[in-house]
Amino acid sequence: MSELRETRLEKGKALAALGQGPYALRFQPSHSTAVLQRDHTDLANGEERELAVAVAGRVMTRRVMGKLAFFTLADESGPIQLYIEKATLQAAQPDNPEVFAQLTSLVDAGDLIGVQGSLKRTDRGELSVKVKGWSMLSKSLQPLPDKWHGLADVETRYRQRYLDLIVSPQTRETFRRRALAVSTMRRWLDGKGFLEIETPVLQSVPGGADARPFETHHNALDLPLTLRIATELHLKRLVVGGFERVYELGRIFRNEGVSTRHNPEFTSVEIYQAYADYTDMMELTERLIAEVCQQVCGGTRISYQGTEIELTPPWRRATMHSLVQEATGLDFTTFTSREQAAGAMEALGLETPALADSVGRLLVEAFEQRVEASLIQPTFVLDYPVENSPLARAHRSKPGLVERFELFIVGRETANAFSELIDPVDQRQRLQAQQQRRAAGDLEAQGVDEDFLQALEVGMPPTGGLGIGIDRLVMLLTDSASIRDVIAFPLLRPEAKTSQRPEAESPS
């Protein structure tokens, strides 16, 4: 409503006429509200304390009753009540007979103000700043969300996250925890001698994962580029270059749909350790995630959406074959042809899409359809078929499989790791097979990155590699049901509003 905005602009002009504009240059708080709340619990109801305090924050609620007013002021640390007594304020500011009226009429809910005064705990037990002076720091021209219902509209929470943050302590807590999770992870890795190195986001050959990339263009070089879908291939080049422990924690872009578990840009950490294999990476995964959980949640036993999750290592390890057999009764090691496996699956009502063109790919289908969602407690799923894992090393003892694991928690893939494929001849064949699939219509299949193959030919040490989805991990640690709750500004379709989009578009 623009009427409210007009009124508040007028109040801003009134403030300017009084010599203080609606937008201050600075203010020096003496305390955060949380420190005041913490340090003065001994102040009894109705008592006052002659401590000079200055606090700044946003006015959340106003209750004006004649010659006395109560405001709630919130800074980043939390709220504190302002006790605004006309007589007290007037005595402190004898030159301005209108000071109380100005404070109560020119300050609206949503404004940022600073106040000076002393402490008083009211008769009802609320620690308050007894106000003796005030200044407008920033005039708000927009209403706050409903003080009782808060921000009920999920869409507004995502589109106008600043409003969500102002009124929802839980949202603030989620992003604090996310920051703590990320910093803990970096600190832990740095402490283990891992070096964080940034690799290109703009790439001419997307690789390192099965996913469709975003396409863009470099003008000066007239060069088509894609945004990275993984950091894998560049981090491996660094291992070839002699860095034995490297990682990158950063943004990945995949041109896919959005859901409660997917956002087109998300954050991953990829970690590479020379002379290690995937069993080493399992231990690393357990220790790293347990440490992050300990720091963020204060323990390794947590509750997610009403389910207890035990993250204290060690975690269950099971092969994909055994899990599928457990869930379906099918022993995929006995199938010698796709037709045989597909027939057995269809007899159980499982789908067998055409793109799953081998026994191995059908095994993965069966796993996704019947096992994945049931892996609630942390579980390492081991030994994937080679067809689905073009960058993982062939298994040391099981033909047709690779040394790979994925970590599942609450039914979601949370980490993915290999004994890395370092044989350049094998790697070339695998990537060529991928490219053939791509030519055959699999838009997620990878291409051949010649420069990467060249690096492997120079010689890469045996290496264990690991990727962890930060957003999904943070969802777990913050008990968030949707990935959008842990991304400050998730991708949404732009609001249509007035501008109609032109016709003659999208043959769909």
Add this chain to the structure above:
RNA sequence: GGGUCGCUAGCUCAGCGGUAGAGCACUCGGCUUUUAACCGAUUGGUCCUGAGUUCGAAUCUCAGGCGACCCA
């Protein structure tokens, strides 16, 4: 991609074929212990958009937009 549900005042919602409503917020008046303050008065609408059915549509139908959830 498919299905279900939602979209009405700034916010939260009711109204479901016959004059567009409530609470809160805003504005004005009153009030020195409130904390969803209270009491009184006023103000505030593209009922998501478009087309159709109808004497009459927020309400019924169709198409579209945006969102949520479920499924793939």
